Amino acid sequence: MNYLGECEDLMCRREKMERGPLSYFLFTFILLSTRGLHMSVEADYLTNSCQYEYGNYSTNSTFESNLKLLLNSLPYNTATTGFYNTTVGEGLNRINGQALCRGDASSTACESCVSNASQGIMKLCNAVDALIWYELCQVRYSFRDFFSNTAYTGKYPDSNSQDKLASDPADYYTYLMYLMENISTEAAYVNTTQMFATGQINYSLSQTIYGLVQCTRDMSGNDCYNCLNSAFGDLKACCHLREGGTVVSRNCNARYEPYRFFNGSITSVLSYxxxxxxxxxxxxxxxxxxxxxxxxxxxxxxxxxxxxxxxxKAKQDLERSPHAVLHDLVNPVSVEITEEGNLVSSEELPFMDLATLKAATDDFSSSNKLGQGGFGTVYKGLLSDGKEVAVKRLSRKSWQGLEEFKNEVILIAKLQHRNLVRLLGCGIEGDEKLLVYEFMPNKSLDIYIFDSDQRAQLDWYTCNYIIDGIARGLVYLHEDSRLRIIHRDLKPSNVLLDHEMVAKISDFGMARIFCENQSSANTRRVVGTYSYMAPEYAMGGLFSVKSDVFSFGVILLEIISGKRNSGFYLTEQAQTLLAYAWKLWTEGKELELVDPSLAESGQAAEIVRCIHVGLLCVQEDPEDRPTMSEVVTLLGGQKGTPPQPKKPAFWVGRAAQELDQSLAPNLSANDITVSSISPR
Structure with missing residues (x-):
């Protein structure tokens, strides 16, 4: 059951300042509050990514047995060359594994690190797709074939908060980027055997900057270079004010410090x-x-x-103490959150103290836990007035989770619609950051459409009602709210159901605001979930309202079929659910897509119309997809016969294996992450 997920979209510094003073103070607090956070599994542990989006494995299952075999084989085999790929098992229990040691690690240190990482990932994750980073190595396993996968997925280890601020950040960053760009070229195109490079540059008479970059060795030189360029964008986002910083990802890692932190000879000594x-x-x-x-x-x-x-002024704001920022948040006199001219004061979004939320959740008792993931945990709460709520308690060790907190507060505090989950309040106290939502007793849509027992409770009327609710919620976000909002991570686990099975869209931590006359935008960091992601967004970073339309189309076809788009290739019917639906449509056998329980309770003509609309939404060219207001009209049968759909984009079920490898360095394959936290 997926309630929570990894990662979020970090907004650019310019956006932070333009969105108003309280937004900027929130960012300041989030930045400063990460200082001193620490998590330790082993001495050199950095961070991990447990992809619960794709499900968990059971204790004593064949998958777990194969995983243990795979992890046991990694230390010795990786120590020989520093990089190793392998596969264990067959069919649904097939597991692919990979280990990479830092280029300056000895074979003994490599073997020890991979051994620790293999033990650590078993302790921290029971997902079917997971990755763990240590200072000298990284270990990954997955049910998917990810070898040579070029998707970028950046993460910020907690250690970044321990580096001190640079005296002149802009000047320091200029020297840093000159160093990192040079050694990235060396790693990608010169040292192609190891795809590893180190370097140093004299910043002043008394200070030197040291840098290190590395890629996994199953990548091409261009892919390595593009991956590192994406990592440098993340370094700027997380660490441009600091003298040191680290970004790790599936395929490449980058680090810089004002001291020599690596072993061996330096491959590049540079002067600006x-x-x-x-x-x-x-x-x-x-x-x-x-x-x-x-x-x-x-x-x-x-x-x-x-x-x-x-x-x-910006620097002074960033250097304000957390206590001063908290004072502005809790006691706003003239400071408010600005949404392109629309103000949200604390009176409209109440601040709740930690004691109240502890009491409501029985001190965050495990018996009240609704879900857990990369950002933290969601708990059911009961306020003193008897009102049930869902409390999202953000992890103290997640920069991206903290950024999501700011994003949700700024974007959705004033959104009110029947088909959107309401944000009722927030709480900030010490290291605690909490968001309070209305409680959804029927949890999330994915439970009902992918669980055979729960799906038995759905008939065609209920499914049609849910589909219509999701569509109307998106119409509000795209066209009817005071701001045009792109959700960017729409999927069944982010659609919650109230006691009347009313569909409510949740999780706006990755959402983006568009200006009134803006129709699309580009980003260096793609966020969301592969199997629901439009191809133009995943491959080029281009997103628009049509990106959400694509995601809606995938959900619609999943509701009708009862099958997941991700992993559909394991059924041997087609590589993706979209490909299967298209095949049946072209053969005139579209009703074979329908789950038998729905076929019994619904009219064939209505169901076929829904399949038709779903295929229109997932067409490869975004210009061919209808708007969400047109979708509502088509679903209601108010526009006659819909146009014939064109071939869908079939790539989504194959993860990132077909990502465009020709993207320019400033628009690379980007950051593909799992979705944000869902309140329950």
Missing amino acids: PASTGTGDKWKKGRIVLIVGILGLLLAVLAGSCAVYFNWR
């Missing part, structure tokens, strides 16, 4: 090009003065002053 130094800039300025372009110089000077003072 003198031609771009400060002295040349002043020389150029004198030339400009000499030739008499005084007006231009004054304009540049004025603009520089404005930039400087804005930067100073």
Whole structure:
């Protein structure tokens, strides 16, 4: 049962400042509150990713036995070369495994690290897809064939918060990127055997920056370079104010520090090009003065002053203490959250103290736990007035979870619609960050459509009612709310059901706001869940309302068939559910897609219309997909016969194996993560 998931979208610094003072204070608090957090499984443990999105394995199952065999084989075999791929088992119990040791690790250190990592991943995860990072190695296993998979999935270890702030972050970052870009080229195109490089650059007479990059050796040089460029974007997001930082991912890792943290010889010793130094800039300025372009110089000077003072103000805000930020949040006098001109004060989004929420959840008792995942845990709560709520308690060790907290507060505090889960309040106290939602007694849609016992409770009328509710919720987000909002992680586990089986869309931690005249946007960091992700978004970072339409189409076909799009290839009927639905449609056998229980309770014409609309939504070209308001009209049969659908995008069930490998370095395969927390 999937309630929670990994990762979230970190917004750019510019967005943080534009969204208003309280939004910026929230970001400040989140940034500073990560300081000092620590988690330890072994001495050099960094972080992990347990992909519960794809399910869990059972104790004493064949899958677990195969997993133990696989993990036991990794330490010795990896120690020989520092990198090893293997597969154990057959069919549904087939497991693929991979281990990578850092390029400067000795064979003894490599074997020890992989052994610790293999034990650690068994303790921390029982998902069918998981990855763990240690300082000297990483270990991954999955039921999917991920070898040579080029999808980027960046994570920030807690150790980042321990690095001190740089005295001049902008200047320091300029030197850092010059170093990292040079050694990434070396790792990708020169040291192709290990795909590993280290380097140093003198930042000042007394300070040197050391860097390290590495890729898994099943990647091409271009894929390695693109992966590292994505990692550098994450380094900027998490650590651009600090003297050190680390980003790890499935296929590449990057780290920098003001001290030498690696072993062996340094592969690159660099000096920053003198031609771009400060002295040349002043020389150029004198030339400009000499030739008499005084007006231009004054304009540049004025603009520089404005930039400087804005930067100073932002820096001062970031350096404010958490206590000062908490005061602004809990006691707002004139500070409010701005949503493109729409204000949300604390009176509209109540702040709840930790003691109240502890009492409501019986001190976060395990008996009240509704779900657990990468961001933390969701608990059922009962307030003193008898009202049932769902309390999302964010993990103290997740930067991305903290960012999701800010995103949800800013984006959905004022959204009110029958088909959206309501955010009732939030709580911030010390390291605790909590979000309070209305309680959904019937939990999530995935439970009903993918569990044979629960699915027996669904008839066609209820399914049609749920489909219509999801569609109307998206119409509100895309067209009817004061802001145009793209959800970006729509899937059955993020659709909750109240006591009347009313569908309510949840989890807005990855959502993005569009301006009134904006129709699409690009991102360097793709977030969401593969099997529900539109191809233009996963492969190019381009998202729009049509991305959500694609996700809706996948959900609609899953409801009708009772089958998951992810892992559908294991049925031997087709590589994806979409491919199977298209095959039946072209053969005129579309009713064979329908779950027998629905076929008995519904009219064939209505069900076929729904399949028709679902196929329209998952067409490969986003321009061909209908808008959600058109979907509602088509589902209601108010627009005559829908147009004939074109071939869907079949790639989604095959994870990232067909991701575009020709993307430019500034728009790479990006960060594909599991979805955010669902309140229950």
